[in-house]
Amino acid sequence: NLSERLDRSFKILKGEGKITEINVAETLKDVRKALLDADVNYKVAKTFTDTVKEKALGQNVLTAVKPSQLMVKIVHDELTELMGGETVDVNLKGAPAVILMSGLQGSGKTTFSGKLAKMLKTKRNKKPLLVACDVYRPAAIEQLHVLGQQIEVPVYSEIDSKSPVQIAQNAIKEAKAKGYDLVIVDTAGRLAIDEQMMNEIAAIKNAINPDEILFVVDSMTGQDAVNTAKEFNDRLDFNGVVLTKLDGDTRGGAALSIRSVVNKPIKFVGTGEKMEAIDQFHPSRMADRILGMGDIVSLVERAQEQYDEEEAKRLQKKISKNQFDFNDFLSQIAQIKKMGNLKDLASMIPGVGKAIKDIDIDDNAFKSIEAIIYSMTPKERSNPEIINGSRRTRIAKGSGTNIQEVNRLMKQFDQTRKMMKMVTSSKMGKMMPKMRK
């Protein structure tokens, strides 16, 4: 699937110290291929990778994050942008607010009408009326009645009428008379675009002038979804898209292409057959889903916010000269603490979260270490080798710890120094030794 593919392409960057033209080009070739395979429109994929490339090459690589992580973040943000950036709400301003459903047969209009009625009733305190305008299939009217009963929302239908326009108009009259503040009009679809269907839905639109027209599309239909969306939009100029059947292993391609091809926001997604399986569409979360890479995005964001690049450079220099001392040790701890709760931070790294679940690392782990270092004289901090037995006893007393703890820290520090010397060329994130209570 797309996320695995992207994961693999990002691995190309792993171990690289810099984002360079060459490794970006290689990664993006793979990203583009993965997008195409996930049914993203060719032009969309091309524009997408061009933009990412531009952004990636202009990025200053922070020492705190790996280039591959930075790339993921750039790709994530670009994906979010491609899907509209912001969450767009449904328009409920009319009195009653009238929502018209459109889309092919089997796309999920009737199911979604029920889901939306239920959601707006329970979450937004609306009083909805469902309207059955599929006059061709008696079973379709029955289907809506069954759903209505299930979610306890009344359904308006007419047995004899063959005019969807009439039914819709009558339903709105009824809603006004009986005090419903929301009317959801379910319509008939065809298996493929045809003129009669388009004329009919256009006639309903003209007659009732809805506050919102939603185009419902099966996300499993890939490129067809995009073409259908385009045809419906040309004719109806709809307000928003509903992506159904996003449960299971649906490829995310439709979500990406539809938005950029028809330039209308995706407002909702359907994720199952049950009436509760509805969500508002959040571009950023969809990008998470497509990338499937844990919450690495916020990890990078926090690191970018908090990490002092200059400090990192300064430290790197000291380490390479083997001058890393307790002052640096302290400032490293401060840096890490600034990034937030340690466990939180570690749990954002994909794969790591689970592994550290039971391990005791919390901010308190640093408390006694800090106390010990603060009890050292400035001279001791910058020249750790002078800290002999009697000094250790004094430091232990001063810090309210004991000689064992001081010895342990000295040993840790020693190891850290050695380890750091070995990995000076490597990244800052790895420099902190493992510290446990």
Ligand code: GDP
């Ligand atoms: P309509 O012809 O556009 O009214 O489509 P329906 O609402 O009758 O849905 C067609 C089929 O798709 C039904 O079997 C629904 O249960 C199913 N369906 C609708 N939405 C979803 C969804 O989000 N996920 C899944 N798995 N099935 C759905």
Ligand code: MG
């Ligand atoms: Mg239907």
